[in-house]
Amino acid sequence: MTAFRDQNQVIDNPTGADQTTEAPIPEEVLSVLRCVTCRGHLEELGSELVCAGCGRKYPRVNGVVRFVDAQHYAGSFGFQWHLHARTQLDTEQSRRSEQAFRMRTGFQPEDLAGKLVLDVGCGMGRFADVALRWGAHVVGVDLSSAAEVANRNLAGRDATIFQADVFQLPFKPNSFDFIYSIGVLHHTPDCERAFKTLPGLLKPGGRIAVWLYSRYNKWYRMSDVYRKVTRRMPPKLLHKLCYGVIPLYGVHRVLRKIPLVGRPASGALALMIPMAFDEDPKWRVLDTFDWYSPWYQSKHTYEEVFRWFEDCGLEDLRVILQPIAVSGRKPAAAQEGNRSKPSRELSFENRDASLEVQRCAE
DSSP: OOOOOOTTOOOOOTTOOOGGGGOOOOHHHHTTBBOTTTOOBEEEETTEEEETTTOOEEEEETTEEESSSSOGGGHHHHHHHHHTSSTTSOOSSOOHHHHHHHHHHOOOHHHHTTOEEEEETOTTTHHHHHHHHTTOEEEEEESSTHHHHHHHHTTTSSEEEEEOOGGGOOBOSSOEEEEEEESOGGGSSOHHHHHTTSGGGEEEEEEEEEEOOBSSOOTTHHHHHHHHHHTTSOHHHHHHHHTTHHHHHHHHHHHTTSTTTHHHHHHHHHHHSOOOOOSSHHHHHHHHHHHHSOSOOOOBOHHHHHHHHHHTTOEEEEEOSSSSEEEEEOOSSOOHHHHSOOOTTOOOSSHHHHHHHHGGGO
16 A cells, blocks of 8 residues: 655656656556547557548647646646645545545445546546546546646556647547546536536446435525636635635634624534634645635536436436435447437537437446
């Protein structure tokens, strides 16, 4: 099992010159990579990948191969994970990320050991770090420049990180034993369509797990109003404002000690100013920023998420401990009748999106 790294270790490396970040892509990963333009095979030539079909080139910048040319709507995540590069990584003293990984995927160490695992929206590598300690071979993708941070945090381990778009993932079908996406898909323009790009990448018998924001609890109503402004703010300014939750947390603690009226007053204040209540002030600031900064943020119910899984022909659906967390398994043998059956209640922006979603049942 991999030893933990020092949280205070200096990891800044703007040139990406560390040799570990320039290591060749493992053959196991290279064999499943595909061009996002023509779906042709990719060859590693020097510091870039080149499509054998159409000739398109994918450069390696700061140690990470780029399948996109910009962060698009995910820029705030690039900002936060460069700033909080190691805040949520586990240490010898705390395994909070491992606990969250169990609660949001239902996976166990013996499930992932020796398996090829896809982390969709890996951020700075928080959960990939857990999967690696469990013995998995991890492929991580992120739309934002946080992929650079993950690549540094996980350097020298069995992880390969790419900057890529969930709607155009560079992998062939039936490639991965396990797929997970924790707290990511609800930050895309279309959470359902994003999810439905993933099951087709599972090997037959493979398992997928997702965790999404819940729509059952309405504590976030006021934050939806504030987010109309906060998501448009410069990330640096918003992050500074989020430091206000440090003293505000103290106000809540004082209020809750007042008999009779204190707890209701604290509850009312929490509804008016939704915030993270983590005891660790760094996590509190980070999680509050993570809530108010994304351009897209959707909430979901078990009913709709189960429908997505069923639309994709997944079976053995399970509700995991922390809402909204669901996992399902791809049938070991694909049923021929399901391959051409269209998904229920779907609308498609274009023909390419439709074809991509229909692949989920393959």
